[in-house]
Amino acid sequence: MAETSTNTDPDGLEPGHALTAGGRLSIARRIEPERPKLPFSPGQLARLDEALTLSTRTTGLEFAIYLGELGDDTRERAEQIHADLGERAPRGVLIAVSPAQRQVEIVTGEHSYRRVPDRSCNLAVMNMVASFKEGDLIEGLVSALRMLSDAAGTDFETGHE
Numbered sequence: 001m002a003e004t005s006t007n008t009d010p011d012g013l014e015p016g017h018a019l020t021a022g023g024r025l026s027i028a029r030r031i032e033p034e035r036p037k038l039p040f041s042p043g044q045l046a047r048l049d050e051a052l053t054l055s056t057r058t059t060g061l062e063f064a065i066y067l068g069e070l071g072d073d074t075r076e077r078a079e080q081i082h083a084d085l086g087e088r089a090p091r092g093v094l095i096a097v098s099p100a101q102r103q104v105e106i107v108t109g110e111h112s113y114r115r116v117p118d119r120s121c122n123l124a125v126m127n128m129v130a131s132f133k134e135g136d137l138i139e140g141l142v143s144a145l146r147m148l149s150d151a152a153g154t155d156f157e158t159g160h161e
Contacts (some may be wrong), residue, residue, distance in 0.1 A: 039067060039099075044138045051142045059152040061112045062088040063095075065141060070098040070105070078105035085109075093152075095144055097128070099137065104128055106144075112152070120151035 013019060016028045040048065048065070055063040062085060070077040078096035085092040090109040093116055097104050106121040124144040131140030 040138060048138060048141060051145045055145045055149040058154050059115070059149050060091070060154075061115065061152055062092040062109075063145060063148070064092060066094060066096040068098060070096060070101060070103055074098060074101065074103045074105055078107050082107040082109065093148055095124075095128075095141065095148075097132075097137075097141070099132070104132075106148075115152040116148050117151070120148060124148050 013025075016030075018026045018028075020026055052063050052065065055061070064082075064085065066078070066081050074096070078094060081096060082092055082094040083089055085094070090111045092107075092109040093112050094107040095104070096107065104125050106125060108116050108121065124147045127147060128140035128144045131137070131143060
């Protein structure tokens with residue numbers, strides 16, 4: 001951007017300004033790229049973290065949420081993410097959501113499957129989809145965690161294996 005300047009004193013210029021030989025003021029400005037908008041506010045993140053912590057503590061299962069692109073085969077990608085839980089995978093319950101693809105997958109491990117059957121997962125997915133349609137991503141996730149935790153029961157009811 002070039003502007004005509006009446007100030008011809010090069011020593012009085014601000015950083016990023018230069019006076020050209022023709023007497024024009026040349027200004028260089030750093031343009032910061034816009035940071036991507038996060039899907040949740042700090043308060044919503046705290047609420048989600050609290051729900052994850054409560055679900056994990058009361059059931060003894062490892063609850064996790066993935067939010068992002070799942071690729072062409074959403075189920076296969078969700079199973080890969082679940083496997084990344086490592087030694088916690090058999091007790092893991094992953095809720096994978098790809099809002100852009102409008103896909104939701106719930107993956108349970110070998111142990112957690114016995115406590116959180118497919119019927120409970122399907123009900124949780126239906127509940128999430130209803131909330132998502134209303135534009136409430138956080139409520140859908142928190143509600144699903146609550147439903148899946150209720151289906152699993154408490155850790156002392158089932159005992160660790």
